[in-house]
Amino acid sequence: MVESSRGEASPGMWRRETGTVVRRSVAPPEQAAAPFVITAGFRIPRVPTEWTPHAHPLHELVWVRGGTLTSRVANQVFTVSKGHGLWMPAGVVHGGRATAGALFHDAFFAPDRTPFAFGEPKAIAMTPLLESLLTHLSRTDLDAAARARAEAVVFDVLRPAERQFALQLPNDARIDAIAEALLDDPADSRSLEEWALRLGVSDRTITRAFRQATGLSFAQWRQMLRVHRALTLLSEGFDVATASETLGYAQPSSFIAAFRRVMGTTPGAFFDMAQEGRGGVRNPVSGVGNS
Known part of the structure; x- marks a missing residue:
């Protein structure tokens, strides 16, 4: 379901910009149903976009270029700007909002095959290497061996940011x-x-x-x-x-x-x-x- 907002306030978030499109959730990429450990993709919201509170059965990592993403998790607000990402554990209820024109990236991780566990949302340092690897994994023409090699390096380099920045x-x-x-x-x-x-x-x-x-x-x-x-x-x-x-x-x-x-x-x-x-x-x- 999609609806348009005229700028009303939403609890625990900034006032919506006029013309914000409200969606129920971020849908995982189609290949998430395939036997991949990591599936990645990107989109460009043409208008300010808000996702109502929802949860995923997969871990999610989101980051943006050319804008920001704000996410509400329980009584915390996370602001994700260039150079940073936000890790959302599977099953955690969250909402979000992206500015118009932001290059919105997301990657989903199969919980049973992810060799680490962050039990709560974490700011992630989006280094050029990590971004390149996840962009590489958004391709649909990788064979199993190439994908496995890239996924292994992702797990080696994915780390929490030095600074965890959330508004309580x-x-x-x-x-x-x-x-x-x-x-x-x-x-x-x-x-x-x-x-x-x-x-x-x-x-x-x-x-x-x-x-x-x-x-x-x-x-x-x-x-x-x-x-x-x-x-x-x-x-x-x-x-x-x-x-x-x-x-x-x-x-x-x-x-x-x-x-x-x-x-x-x-x-x-x-x-x-x-x-x-x-x-x-x-x-x-x-x-x-x-x-």
Whole structure:
């Protein structure tokens, strides 16, 4: 089933772009039914595309070029940008959204013949070698021996990214309204005190709830959310000044500093690293980079 959205919000995700096409799931390639360990393919969504929550009987690895993929798994939001992939274990319920025109790649792995097990979603370093191998495996004319050789090398080089980057949603009735408002509009600059007055609770209660639910302060969590959104904006071609304004920063320098605190590097350096296929980001500290 496919339907079109006019930009309404969806729980725990960014506001849908106008014209988003909503689909039930990502269908595995036809050859997934064949006796292959790894089956791969790619597509280019011509419009923003969202997949409603679903699960696969196979492990799935997704990555994109020229855009971003956002995936919601339980109370976590993963943002997949160039140079990175997302491993989704078989049976895990997830939804996703890809930007228009992104080159969307996916590879499916037979669980009983995959010689490792990630029990939860993992960011994967999409090195040039790994991407080339999986692109090679998307061919339908490989003989069994050539396919087996390529699959063996995939298993040798497929590794979690140095940095696991996920936005933890609170799932706490005391502060869920704050999280949903910021997902809908990351530029919302209401202070802790203003939110406390709006919700009829103390600012101390909000502070405690964010720490308990996400491990971050309110300010750190909002900063993390804005950087997730920034990855999508920058991947779509927005410049730093436009992304900064869209996310509610008074100056681009403030945005760059916040991005560095979360990601351990500047926006330009981050995307340069992705371009070079280095896949990871230095200096991870519980999801928040050092200042």
